[in-house]
Amino acid sequence: MIQVLSVSKQYNKQLAVNDLSLTVKKGSIYGLLGSNGAGKTSLLKMIAGINRQDKGTIKIDKQPAFENIPIKERVAFIPDVLYFFPQATVAQMAAQYKEYYPNWNQQRFEQLKPAFKIELDRKVHRLSKGMKRQVAFWLALSAMPDVLILDEPIDGLDPVMRQKIKNLLFQDVAEREMTVLISSHNLREIEDLCDHVGIMHQGKILIEKEIDDLKTDTHKVQLALSDPSQEEQLFNKLNILHQEKRGSVSLLIVKGREDQIHEIIHSTEVILFDLLPLTLEEIFIYEMEDVGYEIEKILL
């Protein structure tokens, strides 16, 4: 479990992380979304125990994260800019990981070989960008971490490899309750992976949601009433996030249980009534509109 409490980080005059709190439960996959410069990398480096926060506390399984060797041995971090030892081959990098991570699983490393199809004697710095990223995943997953922190991990991976890696992550989460924190600019890239999503902006988490709740809780409603004068009274009974009018048809984004929305709307005579699911992207856009932020760029 990752617990971040009131954490701030400043570089010279630049406040990168601003009094931020966040919890990632054991065995869950948390997607941290945010535009360029939102503070994602700064936060992940502190959680990975590489950088120290100026204020607040960061704990992994109740232990402080910063430079805590027993904790770092159970945490794997794949940064946005990858680092491998100069001139090292894949096999040599694996040997280094084996030294560092007590839970390194050589059998798993061998088992994953066909998934990545990269020869062990290849020098990592000569591999393509996407292949380097594959090696980073191969090593991290063979280290059997309890916590996996991924900074923009999908960048440079082809669609087949993205799917393979997503499946491997799901497997580790399901089988041994690995906890995953993953940052991205793009909701679509990670929405099928995460069970929680938080949106970060200017060093703060603006909104944080459990995906299953969101999808069952927010709906798009198209509606036309026989008697339009009853609209206001009806709308007051609904929890409306967004509302627009197209001719005589109202388009509403409504929060609440589907059966309750049906019951409220059918208390009035309707000419047209449709209740449709929303994409996660739409839900965030409407939710953010509700708190007054323009968030579309992060979500597209």
Ligand SMILES: Nc1ncnc2c1ncn2[C@@H]1O[C@H](COP(=O)(O)OP(=O)(O)OP(=O)(O)O)[C@@H](O)[C@H]1O
């Ligand atoms: N080492 C550093 N020295 C000075 N400023 C820094 C340093 N690292 C980050 N910053 C600043 O902190 C802010 C947050 O940067 P950070 O890299 O954490 O954002 P990010 O959300 O990961 O961005 P991106 O999506 O573009 O990678 C930015 O304004 C950045 O310029």
